[in-house]
Amino acid sequence: MGFPVCYSDFMFSKLIFHILSVFSIIRKLISTFFRFIGLQDFIEPHTSGSHNSTQIIHEILPVVSYKELVDPPDNCAVCLNEFEEVDEIRRLANCTHVFHRGCLDRWIEYDQKTCPLCRTPFIPHDMQGAFDERLWATSAAAL
Structure with a gap:
């Protein structure tokens, strides 16, 4: 007929929190074990479609040297570090924002x-058809 008077709502929610914490630790241990024995794909499967689109986006976005830019910004909006003349950068075609190559590549790797910065699509509208065709071709070749 309910909990004894000594158990308050606070104690009950704290108990649930501790149980969930234990489950989280067990999940992390299992995940670490699978990574250790080489079954990372069993835990974190990668879809070939996103991998193919990532490769195509890397090919479409050009890499240039920072010193080649006309009127470049002072720093990267992702890492907030200042650009140096030897840095490899990527300039987006639609919005013309500039980022370090590694910063933007990591962003792309997260699909x-x-x-x-502004959420404008990487692929310009006039290139979207060619992008889709290449994506379908690489997906069909992977089968």
Whole structure:
């Protein structure tokens, strides 16, 4: 007929929190074990479609040297570090924002297809058809 008077709602929610914490620790241990024995794909499966689109986006977005830019910004909007003349950068075609190559590549690896600053799509509308055709071709070749 309910909990004894000594158990308050606070104690009950704290108990649930501790149980969930234990489950989280067990999940992390199992995940670490699978990574250790080489079954990472069993825990975190990668879809070939997102991998193919990532490769195509890397090919479409050009890499240039920072010193080649006309009127470049002072720093990268992702890492907030200042650009140096030897840095490899990527300039987006739609919005013309500039980022370090590594910063934008990491963003793309998280299956992001928009500018991290303004959310404009990486692929210009006039190139979307060619992008889709290449994506379908690489997906069909993977089968």
